[in-house]
Amino acid sequence: MVIDVVCAIIIDEQGKVLAARRSKSMDLPGKWEFPGGKVEPFEQAEASIIREIKEELDIVIQTSKSGPAHIHHYKNKSIRLIPFICKQLSGTISLKEHETYGWFTSEQLKTLAWAEADIPILNDYISSLT
């Protein structure tokens, strides 16, 4: 079974992108990711990413477009990671699950220890800039 997971590529006015590090209590502890989570049954992916970001970061985002999804097979599960390009509309970030987060340039993003499933998502995003 492949689990649908949505993630947000949140871009600020300077073009920096938000990445968050998963905490010890989460799957893939210590790995960086684009925040998000599993799409619930009967939920639209776009509604799902808005809900997840409110739950995890306590901010309201607006989505502009979704990028290509990528399937990744971990040892214990397979996920389809669906990215959305987003901007923050309101609120102040308050982490509810992650250990830390930051706003990064493309060069900085490349140096983070990403969850494996995020690598093609990151590469697509960086390719889309040129």
Ligand SMILES: Nc1nc2c([nH]c(=O)n2[C@H]2C[C@H](O)[C@@H](COP(=O)(O)OP(=O)(O)OP(=O)(O)O)O2)c(=O)[nH]1
């Ligand atoms: N949110 C998110 N999860 C990712 C990314 N990359 C990646 O491999 N994953 C994995 C980690 C988890 O195994 C799974 C998503 O689960 P989650 O724990 O974030 O989702 P959730 O908030 O709905 O969690 P749950 O409490 O229902 O388990 O996908 C990513 O960029 N964002």
